[in-house]
Amino acid sequence: MFGQRNASGFRFPTAPVAVAENVAVVLTDEAAITSMPGEELRVEPLVAEDDLVAQGQPVFRLRAQPRIALTAPISGRVARIELTPGRKLSQLVLFREGEERYSHTRQTRNEVELRSLLQGAGWWRTLRSRPFGRMPAVDERPAAIFIMATDTRPAAPDPQMALAGREDDFAAGLKALSRLTSGTLWLCLPASAGQAAAEGVRQIRCARLHPQGLAGIQIHHWHPARIDAPVWDIHAEDVADLGTLLTTGLLPDTRLISISGEALQEQRLLRCSPGSDLRALVHGLVRPGPHQLLTGPALQGQATHWLGARDRQVSVLPGAATATHRHWFSAALRRAARPLPVIPTAALNQAVGGDIPGVALIRALASGDSETAVRLGALSLLEEDLVLTDYITGAQPAVSWQLRAMLDGIEAEEALT
Amino acid sequence: MIRGIWDREMVALMLLAAVMPMALIWLWYGGTAALSRLLLTLLVAGIWHLLFMLIRAQPPSFAGALTALAVAMLAPVELNLFQLVLGISFGVVMAELVMGGWGRNVLNPATVTLAFLGFGFPAAAWPDLPLPVAWAAIPAALMGMLAGVIPVHILLAGLLTAALALGAGLPVEPILPVAGLVLVLLVADPVASASTRAGGWMNGQLYGALMTLFAMYWEQTSPVQMAVSAALLASLAAPILDEIAIATWLQRRRGRLG
Numbered sequence: 001m002f003g004q005r006n007a008s009g010f011r012f013p014t015a016p017v018a019v020a021e022n023v024a025v026v027l028t029d030e031a032a033i034t035s036m037p038g039e040e041l042r043v044e045p046l047v048a049e050d051d052l053v054a055q056g057q058p059v060f061r062l063r064a065q066p067r068i069a070l071t072a073p074i075s076g077r078v079a080r081i082e083l084t085p086g087r088k089l090s091q092l093v094l095f096r097e098g099e100e101r102y103s104h105t106r107q108t109r110n111e112v113e114l115r116s117l118l119q120g121a122g123w124w125r126t127l128r129s130r131p132f133g134r135m136p137a138v139d140e141r142p143a144a145i146f147i148m149a150t151d152t153r154p155a156a157p158d159p160q161m162a163l164a165g166r167e168d169d170f171a172a173g174l175k176a177l178s179r180l181t182s183g184t185l186w187l188c189l190p191a192s193a194g195q196a197a198a199e200g201v202r203q204i205r206c207a208r209l210h211p212q213g214l215a216g217i218q219i220h221h222w223h224p225a226r227i228d229a230p231v232w233d234i235h236a237e238d239v240a241d242l243g244t245l246l247t248t249g250l251l252p253d254t255r256l257i258s259i260s261g262e263a264l265q266e267q268r269l270l271r272c273s274p275g276s277d278l279r280a281l282v283h284g285l286v287r288p289g290p291h292q293l294l295t296g297p298a299l300q301g302q303a304t305h306w307l308g309a310r311d312r313q314v315s316v317l318p319g320a321a322t323a324t325h326r327h328w329f330s331a332a333l334r335r336a337a338r339p340l341p342v343i344p345t346a347a348l349n350q351a352v353g354g355d356i357p358g359v360a361l362i363r364a365l366a367s368g369d370s371e372t373a374v375r376l377g378a379l380s381l382l383e384e385d386l387v388l389t390d391y392i393t394g395a396q397p398a399v400s401w402q403l404r405a406m407l408d409g410i411e412a413e414e415a416l417t
Numbered sequence: 418m419i420r421g422i423w424d425r426e427m428v429a430l431m432l433l434a435a436v437m438p439m440a441l442i443w444l445w446y447g448g449t450a451a452l453s454r455l456l457l458t459l460l461v462a463g464i465w466h467l468l469f470m471l472i473r474a475q476p477p478s479f480a481g482a483l484t485a486l487a488v489a490m491l492a493p494v495e496l497n498l499f500q501l502v503l504g505i506s507f508g509v510v511m512a513e514l515v516m517g518g519w520g521r522n523v524l525n526p527a528t529v530t531l532a533f534l535g536f537g538f539p540a541a542a543w544p545d546l547p548l549p550v551a552w553a554a555i556p557a558a559l560m561g562m563l564a565g566v567i568p569v570h571i572l573l574a575g576l577l578t579a580a581l582a583l584g585a586g587l588p589v590e591p592i593l594p595v596a597g598l599v600l601v602l603l604v605a606d607p608v609a610s611a612s613t614r615a616g617g618w619m620n621g622q623l624y625g626a627l628m629t630l631f632a633m634y635w636e637q638t639s640p641v642q643m644a645v646s647a648a649l650l651a652s653l654a655a656p657i658l659d660e661i662a663i664a665t666w667l668q669r670r671r672g673r674l675g
Contacts, residue, residue, distance in 0.1 A: 222674075223674070224670075224674065338475075338517065340424065340425045340426075340476065340518075340520065341425060341517070341518070341519075341520030341521050342425070342520065343423075343425050343428040343429075343519075343520050343566075343607055343608060344568075344607045344608065344612040345423055345428055345565045345566055345607060346562075346565030346566075346568075346569065347423050347565050348423070349614075357612070357613045357659075357662070357663055357666065358612075359612035359613070360612065360613065360659065360663055375667065376663070390420075391420060391421040392421045392423050393421070393423050393424060394420050394421060394422070394423065394424040
């Protein structure tokens with residue numbers, strides 16, 4: 001096969017392996033809908049503070065695309081709705097109350113109805129469209145969809161475990177996804193998985209090494225995204241959720257996540273609702289002393305209160321960020337007028353997956369040369385695909401931020417034409 | 418968020434650690450004369466790094482020590498103090514510091530220094546390196562490759578070319594020790610060499626081919642001068658080799674992805 005020769009990366013510890021039946025379900029008393037970093041959700045609230053909502057009930061509508069709704073992750077009472085100027089979503093917090101679940105209509109005779117169901121049920125947000133990594137527009141048709149049934153991020157939960165026992169839902173989800181595109185469905189599996197071939201789906205075996213299990217690396221290799229031919233990617237568990245939604249009308253209320261990090265007494269795999277309260281999730285697991293709670297993998301996580309919309313990992317790192325006072329001479333030795341350059345090493349080439357010319361890409365990003373960066377495949381990549389490079393090289397400013405800035409620039413340019 | 422270790426200074430320190438076998442053997446055979454030369458080159462390179470830090474807020478790098486070591490080992494022997502200082506200053510300032518410091522340079526400062534000294538003062542004799550120093554290049558290369566700070570493909574391509582030349586019966590045997598030492602010390606510099614895999618292969622082969630050519634046709638000169646000239650030319654060609662490598666990679670991708 002192409003590219004397996006070039007599939008390089010790093011071996012990271014994986015999430016603790018638990019038997020699927022033993023995964024505990026942890027329901028927190030609070031949960032929230034928040035916007036992800038860099039995501040701009042201009043919303044119109046459909047509920048007011050102190051209203052009772054059911055799990056899966058639409059609570060926001062996007063102002064620009066009213067057909068897309070955001071739904072409540074748990075059933076409960078709306079504690080507060082915080083919007084920033086411009087009616088951008090900051091957060092909506094819910095207190096758990098009752099066991100109500102909102103049932104969506106299951107009419108999906110044609111693609112329009114299918115799309116409006118997915119958009120109205122709040123499922124649309126689990127899709128991510130490249131280039132630029134936004135939620136796809138209402139009527140966008142992708143050139144391909146990548147379904148990630150593998151995850152090589154350090155300590156990430158195994159998607160295969162999330163899929164165990166849900167094969168029928170997963171198959172139904174795949175079938176529905178294939179109605180959204182005229183292109184190919186690509187199913188990215190770990191090398192060890194013995195999944196039977198589904199019809200009309202191309203399977204990719206990804207190496208166990210990080211970053212081979214990231215969507216960006218696989219998209220770059222198999223079906224690069226272009227501005228006129230966007231490529232979607234989605235986690236396999238969300239595809240199974242889609243299947244459940246289509247067969248029952250109910251959106252599943254939990255997902256498999258892992259809790260890891262050095263400030264923990266033990267790593268854990270558990271099921272919880274999206275947007276769960278992180279402090280409640282790690283309660284009783286953390287070692288004494290100051291610690292930081294991050295949603296997402298330790299390489300990329302954001303310090304916050306709530307589990308992110310797309311995150312399946314919680315990282316607990318020891319220590320709090322404190323300012324250190326350095327002598328001016330040592331500061332002069334370390335702090336440059338311009339940031340220090342990145343030195344090409346074998347580690348750097350492995351960190352970008354082995355196929356992309358990493359040094360050329362980093363130089364193009366640092367010099368703002370968007371033409372070269374696009375030629376090298378920047379449109380298929382997102383921040384998450386370069387955080388390993390940041391980790392390896394300690395680049396300042398972070399390469400992933402530079403990529404985001406460049407993508408934003410390209411997006412703004414495209415909007416003008 | 419957590420951060421890894423392979424920043425610029427870590428790479429420079431690993432490179433320094435890797436070349437230690439060569440440096441120690443060279444000092445062992447060279448004695449106090451070698452030591453004083455190394456101290457002088459370290460001092461001059463250090464002063465320039467310090468000046469650029471104070472005036473331009475450009476942090477100094479341990480790579481300056483690497484340059485100093487290479488210059489001390491390979492520079493012509495009969496130079497007076499002024500000539501040596503002039504040469505190092507030219508190399509360190511013009512090839513590295515004015516570009517923004519190590520990592521932003523196009524050419525290896527030691528290569529530039531040595532080429533400058535060689536062509537500027539052609540009367541001075543090149544050093545005659547003891548054979549064990551060249552043997553010490555092997556553990557140095559292995560350590561560098563293991564840590565990932567020395568590009569593997571350049572070394573392999575250089576070795577391959579040497580083996581081909583030997584196999585073809587070309588008269589390269591007398592220059593092999595110096596060629597190998599310069600390959601590890603100057604050519605396989607992670608910054609000034611080709612950064613892509615295919616580019617690295619071409620870069621190493623170019624160096625090997627130039628050395629073979631010089632060994633056959635460049636008479637009345639020292640192997641060190643041949644090696645330094647070949648290193649300079651190979652390093653100058655590195656960006657275009659990278660361009661070729663990326664162009665062929667894009668071509669292959671277009672062919673595969675349509």
